[in-house]
Amino acid sequence: MNQVNQHISQLREDFMKGELSEIHLKKTPDLQFEQWMSDAIEAKVNEVAACNLATVNSNHKPSSRIVYLREFGNNEFYFYTNYDSRKAAEIADNPFVCLTFFWPELERQIRIEGIVVKKAETEKSDAYFNARPQDSKIGAWSSPQSRVLKNREELQGFIEQNKKKFEDQEIPRPEFWGGYIIKATYYEFWQGRKNRLHDRIRFSLENENWKIERLAP
Numbered sequence: 001m002n003q004v005n006q007h008i009s010q011l012r013e014d015f016m017k018g019e020l021s022e023i024h025l026k027k028t029p030d031l032q033f034e035q036w037m038s039d040a041i042e043a044k045v046n047e048v049a050a051c052n053l054a055t056v057n058s059n060h061k062p063s064s065r066i067v068y069l070r071e072f073g074n075n076e077f078y079f080y081t082n083y084d085s086r087k088a089a090e091i092a093d094n095p096f097v098c099l100t101f102f103w104p105e106l107e108r109q110i111r112i113e114g115i116v117v118k119k120a121e122t123e124k125s126d127a128y129f130n131a132r133p134q135d136s137k138i139g140a141w142s143s144p145q146s147r148v149l150k151n152r153e154e155l156q157g158f159i160e161q162n163k164k165k166f167e168d169q170e171i172p173r174p175e176f177w178g179g180y181i182i183k184a185t186y187y188e189f190w191q192g193r194k195n196r197l198h199d200r201i202r203f204s205l206e207n208e209n210w211k212i213e214r215l216a217p
Helices: 003-009 029-042 086-093 122-130 134-142 152-165
Strands: 050-056 062-068 071-073 076-082 096-103 108-119 177-191 199-206 209-215
Touching (some): 076 108, 076 122, 134 152
Antiparallel strands (some): 050 062, 076 177
């Protein structure tokens, strides 16, 4: 065993910061998510909006990446991306996706399964794009996301071209860039506990009602 493997095999940490009981659980998962998100913001969790988005392509092969949650409510979750990206192509093939939030500062994890029901409304995508910094807007126009580049210089060339193109004017949102809406049908709330005997409670949607169950750790 090499030194790195030896080191990680010996890593141990007991989770002692909280518990998740049915007594204090919100009645619906969207309210529980809102409560935990509020707790994470108050605790100043690093990159609180970052989550892992998992997709599966038409060949049943999964892939995942980190995206940023930008809005949520009524069991809908918004994120923004390039509509020509790999994730967008996989969503077009298979709209079933999974989001995972991990907040180690609170020893909490949330898994959300659902379906991408549609692209975000034009007004919402425009509003979010317009709120981005100028360089981020240029970046959205300049990156042919997920495509092969010859080198970094090629990307830099696209950036310089767009800086000149949009010099001294408002930068509009590209038609190939915008939001997606995930409609959640399953949540699992995980709270770390001592001796790996974690609390796991899931909400699963059955006949338009949320069924609440505790899972073994």
